[in-house]
């Protein structure tokens with residue numbers, strides 16, 4: 001091991017200077033993202049994973065939660081329902097809880113069997129959840145069920161935080177439930193997406209093929225569970241699977257009835273989807289080139305391993321693409337949008353770089369493998385218009401190889 005860190009250290013989790021999704025006026029019901037000092041007397045504890053569970057109304061989110069709570073013994077799990085002024089969630093509490101059901105709407109926390117608790121919150125955020133944990137003791141795992149219309153791309157960056165912030169939780173992964181019977185219709189027509197939401201998305205440059213909440217929930221997923229398979233024929237199920245894979249070739253896809261997934265650990269829980277990038281993750285994505293879905297697709301750029309002096313240029317390319325929504329180095333291109341990004345970028349005579357991104361937040365870490373001369377780099381992009389040739393041309397031009 002070389003003792004001293006080189007001065008061009010790989011950047012930590014990088015966020016754009018201004019978060020374009022957030023207006024910056026100080027609404028006073030919003031807790032500021034305070035840094036939590038790590039110097040307190042609390043002994044070092046391991047961080048608690050949080051899994052975000054999304055999926056449209058009735059897709060089977062609560063069914064999955066109940067299944068996990070029954071099947072995943074030996075862990076204290078906190079279930080958090082993100083209510084957003086949605087009355088349905090009171091019902092959810094009742095479904096999940098097996099005690100205290102009558103007072104569920106008054107008491108924020110409902111104790112569940114096997115030491116789990118359930119609560120319903122309006123403002124999801126690290127501070128809110130850390131308060132919850134403080135008030136209720138330690139938990140081994142947190143499951144956050146979002147409302148059916150939530151865009152996971154807005155929720156994920158709240159929990160995907162830099163080590164330096166000293167947070168006690170970390171984002172483990174996003175699990176999206178889809179309803180086998182209704183998914184194709186939802187992707188083609190939008191579901192429950194009110195006019196306003198669709199108009200809003202158009203204003204954000206989503207003209208052209210319809211980009212629905214169903215797309216967003218699939219494109220950001222680490223795991224997609226196609227539930228309610230009992231309601232469709234084999235052919236219908238096959239079509240749904242293909243459509244899901246064409247949108248997101250990085251996600252693991254499985255099919256279930258009553259959300260009964262074959263295993264939990266490593267399959268929907270404890271994924272470490274935001275800190276690891278395995279070669280296997282990218283291999284499948286590289287093969288998929290179908291563009292069945294008109295709005296969102298997965299695309300892989302393969303390019304030669306970087307020389308050390310190209311690492312900064314690569315980072316500049318990422319910043320321009322993710323923060324400015326532009327392809328650097330002057331090529332004409334179609335307007336695009338990146339939801340998720342993963343890459344393994346070997347650097348000649350140095351360690352491999354592992355790249356992770358969700359929307360405009362990204363992270364580059366050094367892996368342990370060193371690079372052989374002939375290994376190539378792979379960058380997988382999920383989003384709108386990510387299949388265009390201009391991506392590769394722009395990247396190679398920025399690296400000085402074009």
Ligand SMILES: Nc1nc2c(ncn2[C@@H]2O[C@H](COP(=O)(O)OP(=O)(O)OP(=O)(O)O)[C@@H](O)[C@H]2O)c(=O)[nH]1
Pocket residue numbers: 055056057058059060061062063064088092147148177227228229230231256257258259
């Ligand atoms: N036929 C069939 N019904 C299912 C399946 N899984 C769940 N359901 C039923 O579908 C309904 C909705 O399931 P939930 O788990 O409440 O779905 P949800 O996504 O939590 O719904 P909301 O919280 O309302 O958004 C319930 O009546 C379930 O019993 C399945 O695989 N097949």
Ligand SMILES: [Zn+2]
Pocket residue numbers: 060061062063092
């Ligand atoms: Zn539910």
